[in-house]
Amino acid sequence: MNIVKVKLPAGAARAYDIRIQPGLLDELGRQTVRIAGAGSVVIISDTNVGPLYGARAERACAAAGLRCELLTFPAGEEHKTIATAAKLWDGLAAQSVERATPVVALGGGVVGDVAGFVAACYLRGLPVVQVPTTLLACVDSSVGGKTGVDHPVAGKNMIGAFHQPSGVLIDPLLLASLPQREWSCGLAESVKHAVALDAKFFRWLASRAEQFAAIAARPASEVVRQADTLAELIRWNCRIKAAIVAADEHEAGLRSLLNFGHTTGHAIETLAGFGHVRHGEAVSMGMAVATRIAVGRGLVDSALLDQLLGLLTRMNLPTAVPAGLSPGEIIKLTTKDKKVRGGRVRFVLPFAMGQAKLFDDVTPSELERAIRP
Ligand SMILES: NC(=O)c1ccc[n+]([C@@H]2O[C@H](COP(=O)([O-])OP(=O)(O)OC[C@H]3O[C@@H](n4cnc5c(N)ncnc54)[C@H](O)[C@@H]3O)[C@@H](O)[C@H]2O)c1
Ligand SMILES: [Zn+2]
CATH class of the missing domain: 1.20.1090.10 (Dehydroquinate synthase-like - alpha domain)
Structure with a gap:
């Protein structure tokens, strides 16, 4: 297991780990209990990632004794909106969500930003566990606590909040289904x-x-074969980002x-x-x-x-x-x-x-x- 620590200025309480390990999705429940405690969990995903990995994530949570609800919203940057956030808040309101109920963001940068923002505002802040499923989210957006949605006039990410995750769980094998352009x-x-x-x-x-271009061209086979190189790529990026965030969170x-x-x-x-x-x-x-x-x-x-x-x-x-x-x-x-x-x-x-x-x-x-x- 590769662990990168994000040490935040206001002390140890807000520090968190980025864990990078092939197969980590199947430990989601155990890891979520470790990070946020027992009880229930809400997983937020999109309509591409939910069908691919939602059931496995739910099984892993159930195996750790967590009550689990999966909410999905339509995939794509065009759905990174306050309207999507509002629907997700409706979804949270329909559950018995408490201040300590963690939200798991299972998806790419759009899911991470939206779910993080939804969690930042609901009950003035639910804990978030980021489970990035695109390379962009693994190397960048899942770390550092920037969350938000786009505004039709003001532009990208104009409505948002800083809300650090309580943990980041990276399973490089989830990238096996990632379309070539996303790499x-x-x-x-x-x-x-x-x-x-x-x-x-x-x-x-x-x-x-060239090695990365080859993985991008045939992820279904190459991600497993090159899992160590991928984990190293992700770790290197996370170390850089963690150091910057620790030095200058806002x-x-x-x-x-x-x-x-x-x-x-x-x-x-x-x-x-x-x-x-x-x-x-x-x-x-x-x-x-x-x-x-x-x-x-x-x-x-x-x-x-x-x-x-x-x-x-x-x-x-x-x-x-x-x-x-x-x-x-x-x-x-x-x-x-x-x-x-x-x-x-x-x-x-x-x-x-x-x-x-x-x-x-x-x-x-x-x-x-x-x-x-
Ligand atoms: N918060 C930050 O610090 C930060 C940093 C960089 C970027 N971002 C934001 O991240 C967003 C871009 O993120 P992205 O590139 O991950 O986009 P994305 O979340 O839209 O994902 C890209 C596409 O891949 C699909 N997908 C995701 N994981 C998959 C998987 N494992 N297999 C198959 N399909 C999968 C998604 O459904 C989507 O269609 C932008 O909104 C950007 O503003 C935020
Ligand atoms: Zn970017």
């Missing part, structure tokens, strides 16, 4: 961690790019480096229409844009940009902003991002491999040149 999303967030924070991790990733400074690639990424994702460009694909394009800005400023030389573009391409990630999207619209939307402070757009730019910094003086023309080089 690239998790790989993009991994590259983000590497370029912004850990040069050694970048070299590790670069030496295994994104006062350091944590904002995790937004590398996300400023334009979010704008691209929104403009293309949720679902047309996947989150990780947009982040991949956003990292290319940010790194081009860094090259334009002389912060890094073009060799670093080549390294980044090379790795993303070997991982089958897109790096060019789609021709159909207007740079003007992207720039306009960028200035509406949550990370805007005092009207200035804040950009994370690399200044060496594994090192990045926040800038608030990127001009529209710099951005435009980086979008259409």
Whole structure:
């Protein structure tokens, strides 16, 4: 069993473990009792993951003596809404949910964010156990306590709360059913961690790019065969994220480096229409844009940009902003991002491999040149 600890500033009580182990889903009940105590549990999932793993999760909970209810909502970013959250609150109200009843978020980043938000608000905070089932959720979204839903006008993740999980249980074997396109999303967030924070991790990733592309192409057989490599990939990401979250839980400074690639990424994702460009694909394009800005400023030389573009391409990630999207619209939307402070757009730019910094003086023309080089 691989365990990564997330130590939070306010002391040991809120610290939690990320456990990474093939087959962990079948221990869900035992682990939930360990994390949150006996009684009952509500599992929240979506209409893709629920049918795949819901019954196994319920069996595992029943085997540990937990009363268990499974609530599902329609899969997809377009359902990451306050309306979905409201239906889930109705579902919780129909059960005998108490302050100590844990919510298990069984799914990708959308389920994790929605279920986490639902739990954050209900009875002013139910414990959450994150059980991520996409690579993106394993390497990024299940750790760190950001939860929320999208708003039709304000944009992605604009309604939300910080609500740390009480535990994160990662079973890499659940990735065996993950569609190929979803793999690239998790790989993009991994590259983000590497370029912004850990040069050694970048070299590790670069030496295994083809291996990960092969797993993505045939997960049904490769996930089992390469379970150790996958667990190592996940562990490396979780260690990086855990350290950042421990140092800066509420994104006062350091944590904002995790937004590398996300400023334009979010704008691209929104403009293309949720679902047309996947989150990780947009982040991949956003990292290319940010790194081009860094090259334009002389912060890094073009060799670093080549390294980044090379790795993303070997991982089958897109790096060019789609021709159909207007740079003007992207720039306009960028200035509406949550990370805007005092009207200035804040950009994370690399200044060496594994090192990045926040800038608030990127001009529209710099951005435009980086979008259409
Ligand atoms: N909270 C955070 O810190 C944080 C960080 C990064 C991203 N996010 C959010 O995460 C979301 C993206 O997450 P995602 O990429 O996991 O998307 P997702 O949850 O929509 O999952 C992608 C698709 O894969 C399906 N799926 C999930 N697991 C599966 C499995 N094991 N087998 C087969 N199909 C499976 C889902 O039903 C969905 O159709 C975005 O909303 C983003 O804003 C949050
Ligand atoms: Zn992201």
